[in-house]
Amino acid sequence: MAVTEMPESKCDVLIIGAGPAGLMLAAWMARCGINARIVDKRSTKIFSGQADGLQMRSLEIFDSFGFADRAWKEANHMIEICMWNPGPDGVVRRSDRIPDVPVGLSRFTQIVLHQGRIERFFLDHIKKHSNPPISVERAVLPETLSIDKSLCDDHSSTSYPITVKLRHLTEEEATPAQSNGSEVRDGLFRSNLTDDDTDDLIRKSQGKEGTAEIVRAKYMVGCDGAHSWTRRQLGFQLEGEPTDFIWGVLDVIPITDFPDIRMRCAVHSAESGSLMVIPRENKLVRLYIQLTEIKPDASGRADRSQITPETIIKAAQKIITPYKLTYEYCDWWTAYQIGQRVGTNFDHSTRIFLAGDAVHTHSPKAGQGMNVSMQDAFNLGWKLGLVLKGICQPSILRTYQSERRRVAQDLIDFDHKFSRLFSGKPAKDVLDESGVSMAEFKDAFVKGNLFASGLSVDYGASMLIAKEGDAAEQGDGTDVSSSSKTRVVGKQELAKNIKMGMRFPSYKVLNQSDARPWHFQELLKSDGRFRLILFAGNILSPNQKSCIDAFCDSLSSSSILKPYLYSTIQILTCHSAKRTDVELLRDFPDILHPFDERSGWDYDSVYVDDKSYHEGYGDAYGNYGIDREKGCAVVTRPDQYVGFVGEVGGEGFKEVERYFGGVLVGSGN
């Protein structure tokens, strides 16, 4: 069949892979109203196993889409980590307890929930919000990719630089064979101990007619996993090396007298390797078990035929002795060989992007994989959406690689260190230099917790982050600096704890009109809007009031900002006067709570830092490090990261204009 006879269609964004990264991207496309398609080679979503730790930042992101509550309700909540190490007699005993996540960082804690449920939340969300409708097309495989380089810099609406041939598989072709006939599902087909089957699938399906189509796209995102087909077409590499450490994974309902089986545990045995306990929902426990008796062969890869649930549980029993550990029910199992790798490139001509496992692989034990993957897509999605809608300048797309490749590098460094400490043999005493010091391990664990929370991510200077310093140096080397015309450096000292480059932290504030307490971050929904947050200070002081009035007058007459108000830039106000001394209509300029003929005044944009009746006092100004009299102005990006902090008075407004001038179309360079 000739190519010209194939059905042909166009879309703005083509997403390859419907795992957590692909679905996160599709969620943004839905929220931004983008014409997108998402395809996956598998015929069904997964039902067991796979990554399942949800870190705090991921929950904050889920909450910004409106479904954190579903995850929170169904998940197991991990509260405490117990460390078990050999005592002087060589027998393991509990040596430490620490909170699973640092206290006070977020309104969420770390939870554990099966990946299939998380995908369900995304699918429901995409169905509810997408217009045009987006639904995952399963059993669909990309077969060829070509890029018309001459069109890559053409951002007109008729420019489709990418052409992909998609092939629709039969159900049978798309269902992976599991490694044995057992009823217990295993995940070896996705493990890095198994070859990828994409090429097989392409070959097998090529004989069939009438099942291929041509898609022309403006942008494409490869969320197609560690063996990424997209990455291979682009010729990009993953850099890094595997280690000799091989781990088995069991999802079981354990029968044990080990006292901490419902805690997250790190167990280092004296001679038999290490084990990690991750308690899950529905009485399940995930066990990560080091398989010290299985070594890689000459090719550097372990022989997977030696690995069965029986060999894995036996290894676990040796580690955890003298406690007993068996199971009657196994839900899933797999094995993997630790390796840390980062992609050389995260994008091609800012037209084709890679996200998730396609550009970083590492051990699963820090509960990072799914989270960092989703956060890649969370970083990219709104940028694509706003560029496609003609709102943001295409240059912001360069920040994706700059921001996320740097995060991946940090992750791999962390994982490398963490895995070595975790897989190494414990030191017998302080003189045992070949062993791992348990004090060092604990220290790494505590530090790692902050990293693993996802809340330490700090994006470098760029047109989107108005902070001091060199953009290339703070990122991955990509040039993402503003032009000199729009370069602006915010005044971090005005809000010491609202760090430019980091996510907007959350404290409780009250709605001025109905006194309801909200976590400030709850107001920053993932709807594709930037926020101009006016910390109005003491609105009852005449000086400050005239400062606010002047700021609002400038806003009303700004040719740069006015056209974007509310639809692209939401204005939120938080003042510090006493709630009951202030009235919305009397004390605040209309632009901060606009009037609509049908729905009246807006009552959901002005907040106050005051005591609540039932939920204590957020002390937002105090916690954010903002002066209660003078306040400040903050800009957050659509992904809740802080772009700018400046004055309400003085040059503040001009700087806000300059910030947006470097970002929005038709308003700057």
Add this chain to the structure above:
Amino acid sequence: MAVTEMPESKCDVLIIGAGPAGLMLAAWMARCGINARIVDKRSTKIFSGQADGLQMRSLEIFDSFGFADRAWKEANHMIEICMWNPGPDGVVRRSDRIPDVPVGLSRFTQIVLHQGRIERFFLDHIKKHSNPPISVERAVLPETLSIDKSLCDDHSSTSYPITVKLRHLTEEEATPAQSNGSEVRDGLFRSNLTDDDTDDLIRKSQGKEGTAEIVRAKYMVGCDGAHSWTRRQLGFQLEGEPTDFIWGVLDVIPITDFPDIRMRCAVHSAESGSLMVIPRENKLVRLYIQLTEIKPDASGRADRSQITPETIIKAAQKIITPYKLTYEYCDWWTAYQIGQRVGTNFDHSTRIFLAGDAVHTHSPKAGQGMNVSMQDAFNLGWKLGLVLKGICQPSILRTYQSERRRVAQDLIDFDHKFSRLFSGKPAKDVLDESGVSMAEFKDAFVKGNLFASGLSVDYGASMLIAKEGDAAEQGDGTDVSSSSKTRVVGKQELAKNIKMGMRFPSYKVLNQSDARPWHFQELLKSDGRFRLILFAGNILSPNQKSCIDAFCDSLSSSSILKPYLYSTIQILTCHSAKRTDVELLRDFPDILHPFDERSGWDYDSVYVDDKSYHEGYGDAYGNYGIDREKGCAVVTRPDQYVGFVGEVGGEGFKEVERYFGGVLVGSGN
């Protein structure tokens, strides 16, 4: 057509009416696995208007079924009440602010959400949990009812004392005509200003053939509203009188400069009547507006033709002047005449029961109607379920009238006082005896808030409530006392704030095995089980430990309790030692955390009163008023009401046995 030709079937419980009371009852039937049917004469559920305040106790109940989170997320949260009264110049001004609900009583506050959504939550829950399946049969009308008195005391499984003829209506017949051709929905067809249409429906449909059926039932519950057909068949009366006060109701998106439009407000004007503001979800506000210019006619009933949205908003404008109040969008409107009435009987031979508006009517302004109605059914449902399953003695069904008729009487007394204060003209000064004192009004409002929360309900002594005093006197006069053989009086002083007769209050405790904080009440799910809550005290003290061991030994060998353990009586333990000093398997008898061959040890039954990492310290022992060394034993009913408080040692266990002996089948009198 002869009766014998009609289809005939049997069910255990027939519920008439699928409003909130009927659905609550159906939810219990679903959770208890009862073969029940629920029919409603209307062809669709409601989409606008109707009662919508959800008080704290209702949310606690929703949480016990697992869907409070859905209501909490969608609803508007009411935080503050503002009182507006005439100043010395006769112009209304804000005179007071008070919290909408008393602080610290519950983990919930009062919220407002459209009744249609609440019905949706119930319908979803019933669908998920019912086996055999229960679904609302709409457009089905009861036509005749007969009771075979000779079978009423026969509790064998083949005894069906009730026969009802049901008629299936056409869609057209079952859809009520609204009062005008406007697109705005009105609720006059449900208002007490309109005649009931049940008889009309019966008459109109009788010509049709083949649409009737005979149902034989063991029990029947009439949740069929103020005009209850069921109540009329039984010949029971509503006692009480209407007042002259007529109120209009508007659900609008208001356009106004009134500063407190997003607060709950009580506005008393000097001469133009009163108005209540209830802010709702989706920018809607419900306005209750006194229509002082519309008077009842000679028959005592107002002429509804005078009442339109235009006349209602005009009345509101007069009250709220000098502020402006208009709207572009009206979602729903209605009008009603205040009247307080209570049913003479809540049951017939403990076989047919009445719940909700069928046995109490009152003004809607205290946000009580839907709540008290649902709570009637919440009280009745588990009793019916457990009697039908042969677990509880049928005599417990007598407590329904005893407990709920007393609540209805208290409600009516409250509403009578509250309505008079609310509809009366404000006193000009302290000498104005005919006017309502605004100080008295505020005082009633504050007291009323506690009543309205639903948390002050205190059921009297009975076989289900082991408290001191006379059962008839503490209820509505019905004899619900235990036999002398099983009569037991608990020791209230051992848990001063876990009051027998009241709902179990909630403080945070930690799961011993994973350190996760839970509100204690969250553990008391509506699954039809009683709970034996062992406040184990200081489990590390040898004396106390042997006390606990003895209690558990008695439990293991109790012929009364052993057969019911876990399936009918769940055991929960909460100790007061330091969490990290205690181990589940080492320190607690197996019976408190039983072993299962497939799922191992039970990790969800033992809790500790200790500090959490992220959610503070519940201080449950302190707040419950329990001695941290000695603890106590508490029994809660399946509806979270406290049945018994006693010692862990001494006569405690014997008393627990005696309590259950008076309740469970085959174990007592």
